[in-house]
């Protein structure tokens with residue numbers, strides 16, 4: 001199969017591209033290597049597979065509609081796995097225009113490229129943040145999620161909705177995957193797993209909201225990639241599917257596991273959570289199990305140990 005992977009230099013996109021190459025697919029990859037976090041980190045993410053014979057890599061911006069059309073027309077992929085985005089709920093506050101440009105207009109550019117290039121299957125990276133603050137636990141795909149707490153989830157929800165329009169009008173198969181708190185090797189430097197490791201190693205303070213009483217459904221990267229590939233392999237019409245682990249972890253316990261790996265206590269500051277942060281995210285993954293045979297296997301302690309191995313090898317040693 002030939003798959004266009006956007007955001008292929010990022011955390012999730014680089015693992016996805018590498019795994020697809022590993023199983024024999026052709027990959028057309030693109031990323032704009034923006035400096036939201038270090039472009040050098042992104043170049044290191046792609047280094048292990050950059051020269052693969054079945055890979056073509058474009059340094060390109062999804063906001064450039066013409067370029068997206070050209071790339072899709074030139075390669076005629078079977079599937080578009082649209083992973084590129086501006087992430088991070090809190091960073092999106094005050095940056096609604098940027099998030100709308102990248103996450104919504106960029107998504108529309110790829111949907112248009114799919115329509116014009118006769119690509120029949122589109123997999124979209126959405127987020128658990130679309131659920132906002134809710135008392136319905138665990139989160140089910142059919143739950144209402146019309147009250148996003150910040151621009152980031154608002155633009156992701158808008159992408160899911162726009163996907164429906166293309167499904168309706170142009171019979172595009174569109175699967176939105178709502179990822180829940182993904183972690184692992186190449187983990188993003190703005191997310192808690194990396195920050196807790198890095199700041200503890202360097203004796204720097206860490207913000208732990210609500211004294212660690214929030215819960216997050218941490219999901220290991222290999223489990224997420226397996227779910228994305230299952231969605232790539234199965235056009236389903238229009239579906240929204242949670243990809244989480246289904247076992248939320250208390251943040252205080254999560255930090256304790258990392259402290260044990262690092263071998264020293266974290267320096268914690270514990271302010272109340274800001275209004276953009278829900279107390280819990282918790283995936284109901286029965287739909288993913290049913291439609292994708294999704295079966296997340298990695299326990300948080302094991303996943304963090306693997307991430308710590310990577311951190312020591314790739315980050316600490318090269319610092």
Ligand SMILES: NC(=O)c1ccc[n+]([C@@H]2O[C@H](COP(=O)([O-])OP(=O)(O)OC[C@H]3O[C@@H](n4cnc5c(N)ncnc54)[C@H](O)[C@@H]3O)[C@@H](O)[C@H]2O)c1
Nearest residue numbers: 007009010011012032034061062084085125127179181182
């Ligand atoms: N990591 C998580 O826990 C998580 C949770 C929910 C959803 N997601 C979603 O998964 C996807 C991947 O997230 P990630 O954690 O790998 O983030 P990431 O920032 O590591 O990867 C995103 C990649 O997209 C690229 N990109 C951004 N804007 C672009 C543009 N205009 N043109 C081309 N490329 C651009 C970036 O350079 C980056 O390499 C995103 O859509 C994100 O919203 C991630």
